[in-house]
Amino acid sequence: MAGAIHATGLVKTFGDVRAVDGVDLDVPEGSVLGLLGPNGAGKTTMVRLLTTLLRPDAGTATVAGHDVVRDPDSVRLAIGLSGQFAAVDDRLTGRENLRMIGELYGLRSRPARRRADELLDRFDLAGAADRVSSTYSGGMRRRLDLACALVVRPSVMFLDEPSVGLDPTSRLLLWDAIEELVRQGTTLLLTTQYLEEADRLAQDLAVVDHGRIIARGTPHDLKARAGGRRIELVVSWSEQLDAAARLLTRLAGRTPDVDRPRATVSAPAEGGVQLLAEVVTALDAEGIEITDIGLRRPTLDEVFLALTENVSPGTGRAAVGVGAPSEKE
Template structure:
């Protein structure tokens, strides 16, 4: 581990009675990057975040945030990080602006700074016009944005996001992704837990895949996709009646073919961009009209299925500190 790592975990283990929730998890997150902690419900993602953010003690192993040990220097860790849990923890009886100012006061920040930072954050998260409305009138997407803004009032260099877009509609999810990209561009380090495979693909520089409390794979999104198989060449003909002719045309030039009559598609193992170009040339000379031809890489969903034998959404609820599935996301615990 080096000083350029904003987040470090080494052989983290967490037991709840006889249940092993996290088993020998290790990873590092370089400064100014995004780590996606990917896995189904019950994989150990939230428990790992709770250890990293001082909400629960590791059974064994070590972790550091911004250079501070989570067990030996918990106060320093809390001053160096922000946390957005699975459920928004803003006070719904306060306005958006009051929520920000309250948390700034709890951090002991200067009143002038709190005022300026609150206005900046409200604007940054598109909440300026709603700043004087009480939070219970906010939509789900607005509450999540306010929750994230609250986490940033003290400008922490490290931000933990535990499934931050759970429950959001697709538009709100994409809007939040844009905000997170801006934070990283400004130098913030993110650890993002998610079971949305597209989210990890969109945001993460590196991904650690956890299943049943254990790290089963890690790498960049592209590296993980490459593990689950080669890209496929997909040809879509304009007319279903041309499928047989297209199959006959391709058969001498590919190892195997899969025909999808409903989608008017022929799929074959791809041997690279040059191979696709040669096949496209065959169709140019054949008179068969194509709607599309291209290379399709495995998705992260394919990766997860390949690694675990099940899809990411197939897990069970993760046990909390009492082993019942409850998780305490109280922000007061980290302030």
């Protein structure tokens, strides 16, 4: 049985560019799929195809059981969407924007007002509720746009890089709201460049490059393929950088990465906390002064680079894909 989001052989081209290149995708009902990848990888084009904003050149797709080409109106009624840029009416107040969206989705006046008030409180906009949105800051407009996407509790939600431009407090408010929707059974497709966001919200991740899905798996699976945890230290004096690199080579058993402008040395840390303790002791014994040291997980860049390094020539497919490695975007 097809999932809440299902695509087969989805293609979209712009001139000579295949922005989406034969994507097969299935997202089970009530689950969260995170799409990761650099700018221009095809993530937003995929979202626009699945939300009926673009028509595919080839392939088929259904969302909430409705065909995106043959029955786009039913798709639009079933979904919520927040794109990369805030789409609010500058002539209306924050409260009026939310009430308008609610009434367009069929809410009566009183429930629409009540839902608007709930979202204004949730996104810390109550104090500006009756100001026209043209007077909002960029971050406030982004929060209002996200609130508009949550007015109704859709069966399928699409969020395209939702936390771009948000401060840490607003980002946490957004994550809480998304998690509540998922608990209520909403299926979510999320595009993001933040591994922390994908880590928290997505049970399943797909890494996208050149219009294809090159790897699929849980956050833990993909980070493990990027080398797991790393130990990273910053020396106080650049003259001690080479000595610190030799020490880390000896203890970690791997040639470390050296960033001279940042006076940083890092290497895979298979020994975890035990290795960290050994390195701290050795640094002290050799008189190497540091300003910072710690264990960290791979960044999104490291995950993406580790995966794309294993792409088979001429196919665009990654040898390290997990779960559904044959799926492409």
